[in-house]
Amino acid sequence: MDPSNPALRHDLAVRMAELARMIAAPRTLEQILNDVTATAVELIPGADVSGILLVKKGGDFESLADTSGLASELDKLQHDFGEGPCAEAALQETVVRSDDLRTESRWPRYAPAAVKLGVLSGLSFKLYTADRTAGALNLFSFSAGVWDTDAETTGAVLAAHGAAAILARRHGEQMQAALSTRDRIGQAKGIIMERYGVDDVRAFEMLRSLSQESQTKLAGVAQRVIETCGDSN
Structure with a gap:
């Protein structure tokens, strides 16, 4: 996304406003998160697949709002291997970016397995949810070298929307x-x-x-x- 392009900036502002209204409206968490991941694929160039991973207390994984079915498969690989960008973003880092999984050394088992599935790069954003549940908004691409500063900025905004929806549901359940x-x-x-x-x-x-x-x-x-x-x- 070119930040100097007024039309693209307008599209982003419109979509953010729509998502804000969706979170405020009486909709299910699943519907809201589906909109978040669908918007990520729509707005972020190179993002072919998106999903949300929740890591619950005890280490259980929950995959939500998968746009294609592939994100859930990648989450399972990370759970089985005990490594990967999505869990790392959820539990530790704010943003985890990999521009080419074929040369990635941080996850020696996960990266080759993801490449076999056709995924060459990934971008994950921490969801600030609660102490008992960590989360991440995850983007995957079938191409290498597609992420830029605009992708990280847009992804961070969408991650904030996702986290707000999760926190709103939890607050409602607690009430x-x-x-x-x-x-x-x-x-x-x-x-x-x-x-x-x-x-x-x-x-x-x-x-x-x-x-x-x-x-x-x-x-x-x-x-x-x-x-x-x-x-x-």
Whole structure:
């Protein structure tokens, strides 16, 4: 992408605005990430394939938004070999670039395997997600020497969109879990208040004491109260 070309700059600005609206709209994470990787292939010259890799706590890999099926295959190779640009970007570096995998020395097993699949270069961007999950937006090309500064800039912007979508989903899940926990504790408190004739404060203290004695989270104790005392009413 030539930064001096007003038309290309306009196209990028339009696509970024569209992606921002997509993230704000009530769409699934899968739909948003599919748009991110499709846009990467559309806007970045030389990018033939794109996908998103999540590395979960414990080392499990999850491949998302693969534009062709090849990105998932490359992710699996990296998982099996324990090396590669996508995992390296997700876990360590901000940007990992390889201009020619045929001469790449950083990943002695992954690079030849990728070349056998027709992939000659790659560009990966760290997704800033959360402590328990690392991620990367990955671009692959069937040609060597295709990446430039504009490719890195556009990829970084798209990676930020992808990370925002993942964080938004996680925030929503955490909010839903918090509301569910609050409701369970409230229900358990109501059962204790009715059963033992105590007020709201005393009911909560009883729940907290049970939690400490059993070394069980408060939400778990509340659920047990609901299942035992509640069913016997």
